[in-house]
Amino acid sequence: MFKGSELEINVSTGAGGGVRETVIDAVSGQVIPGFEQSDECFGDQSAHVVHWKGKKDVSKIAGQPVRMKLMMYDADLYSFCFRP
Numbered sequence: 770m771f772k773g774s775e776l777e778i779n780v781s782t783g784a785g786g787g788v789r790e791t792v793i794d795a796v797s798g799q800v801i802p803g804f805e806q807s808d809e810c811f812g813d814q815s816a817h818v819v820h821w822k823g824k825k826d827v828s829k830i831a832g833q834p835v836r837m838k839l840m841m842y843d844a845d846l847y848s849f850c851f852r853p
Contacts, residue, residue, distance in 0.1 A: 771835065773851030774828040776819040780810055786843030787811045790819050792827070795834035804830070806840070827851065 780788050788811070792804035804827070808820045818825050831851070839846060 770832055771851040772831055773853055774831070775825050775852050776827055776849060777852050778810065778817050778819060778849040779815045779847040780817060781813045781845045781847070782811045782841075783843035786841070788844050788846065789840045791838040791840070792830065793836040793838055795836045801830055801835070811844075 776790065778788070778790075782788065787809045789809055790807040792801045793799065794801055803824070804821055806821075808823070810817050810819065837849070
């Protein structure tokens with residue numbers, strides 16, 4: 770479970786690399802509607818706010834157990850957090 774309204778990641782990708790996130794309900798194992806594959810993140814970003822189809826607000830799913838599925842290629846993920 771988490772608190773917050775945005776997912777922030779610290780990531781670095783190579784020239785052809787990228788990162789996408791999907792949020793999954795930890796109980797059912799199903800992808801949470803609206804949080805399917807995120808907009809792609811690339812480059813060196815220490816505080817990138819993740820967006821899904823241009824939307825970044827995750828507060829409607831705060832308080833429920835979730836899993837994060839990260840799809841990365843030529844990328845290093847250093848940290849992620851949910852922030853207010």
